[in-house]
Amino acid sequence: MPEPIAELESVSKLYGTFAALRKVSVSFERGRCYVVLGANGAGKSTLLRMLAGLLRPSYGRMRVFGEEDPANVRDRIGYMSHATMLYDEFTGVENLRYFANLYRGRACMKPEEALEAVGLDPSLNRPVGQYSQGMRQRASLARVLLSQPELLLLDEPFSNMDIESAHQMLRLLETFRSEQRTILLTTHQRELAEPLADFMLRLRAGSVESLSDGPHAQGCFAPEAGR
Numbered sequence: 001m002p003e004p005i006a007e008l009e010s011v012s013k014l015y016g017t018f019a020a021l022r023k024v025s026v027s028f029e030r031g032r033c034y035v036v037l038g039a040n041g042a043g044k045s046t047l048l049r050m051l052a053g054l055l056r057p058s059y060g061r062m063r064v065f066g067e068e069d070p071a072n073v074r075d076r077i078g079y080m081s082h083a084t085m086l087y088d089e090f091t092g093v094e095n096l097r098y099f100a101n102l103y104r105g106r107a108c109m110k111p112e113e114a115l116e117a118v119g120l121d122p123s124l125n126r127p128v129g130q131y132s133q134g135m136r137q138r139a140s141l142a143r144v145l146l147s148q149p150e151l152l153l154l155d156e157p158f159s160n161m162d163i164e165s166a167h168q169m170l171r172l173l174e175t176f177r178s179e180q181r182t183i184l185l186t187t188h189q190r191e192l193a194e195p196l197a198d199f200m201l202r203l204r205a206g207s208v209e210s211l212s213d214g215p216h217a218q219g220c221f222a223p224e225a226g227r
């Protein structure tokens with residue numbers, strides 16, 4: 001049985017008196033892709049932010065790579081939020097060089113390699129502020145990939161992307177999974193992400209409504225399918 005790399009045991013997260021997550025128990029296995037679904041406000045982003053170490057559980061137990069505080073294993077986790085976290089006035093490669101400098105002393109991809117990995121031309125001499133939405137999302141993913149994280153937490157990676165860019169990103173994620181990286185991604189575009197899923201985790205009002213096998217676990221994923 002694959003090794004769990006992150007586990008939540010009866011985890012709740014309260015914002016004031018409001019419970020955004022309610023007694024969530026789930027474990028995530030290495031090398032699997034989890035597609036996290038649920039209506040607006042179901043708690044998807046809260047779950048990802050917690051696994052990224054940006055929020056602490058109010059109740060319950062969480063372990064990521066065996067650590068109670070994911071901050072202790074930050075270099076093994078890549079988190080991509082709605083915000084791209086890129087500097088609009090810099091080119092893609094300038095942005096990534098800046099972030100690569102922050103990882104000095106750690107194993108890290110070359111900025112050019114990370115951009116190529118997401119299908120962006122590192123020599124593109126255009127500030128990120130002038131990129132299309134799909135290019136910005138891919139540059140943002142390249143930033144996350146720099147540190148070669150084992151756990152990728154992607155909040156709405158396909159939002160505002162055209163279909164061609166989204167399929168390109170899906171093929172990229174399939175490659176990461178084949179490298180035994182674990183992927184958790186939230187999306188409202190179920191039909192797009194579903195073929196990649198080993199598991200579909202559906203949240204409802206902060207609780208786990210269901211955890212079911214995805215098409216990939218059933219051997220149905222073909223990167224070119226659905227194009």
Ligand SMILES: Nc1ncnc2c1ncn2[C@@H]1O[C@H](COP(=O)(O)OP(=O)(O)OP(=O)(O)O)[C@@H](O)[C@H]1O
Pocket residue numbers: 015018019020038039040041042043044045046047
């Ligand atoms: N910082 C905060 N303070 C108070 N309430 C919050 C905060 N962050 C989130 N919430 C509330 O917690 C609930 C879960 O929010 P969350 O962003 O995790 O949901 P989501 O499933 O990601 O929603 P969406 O699909 O709209 O992004 C929502 O009702 C939201 O209003």
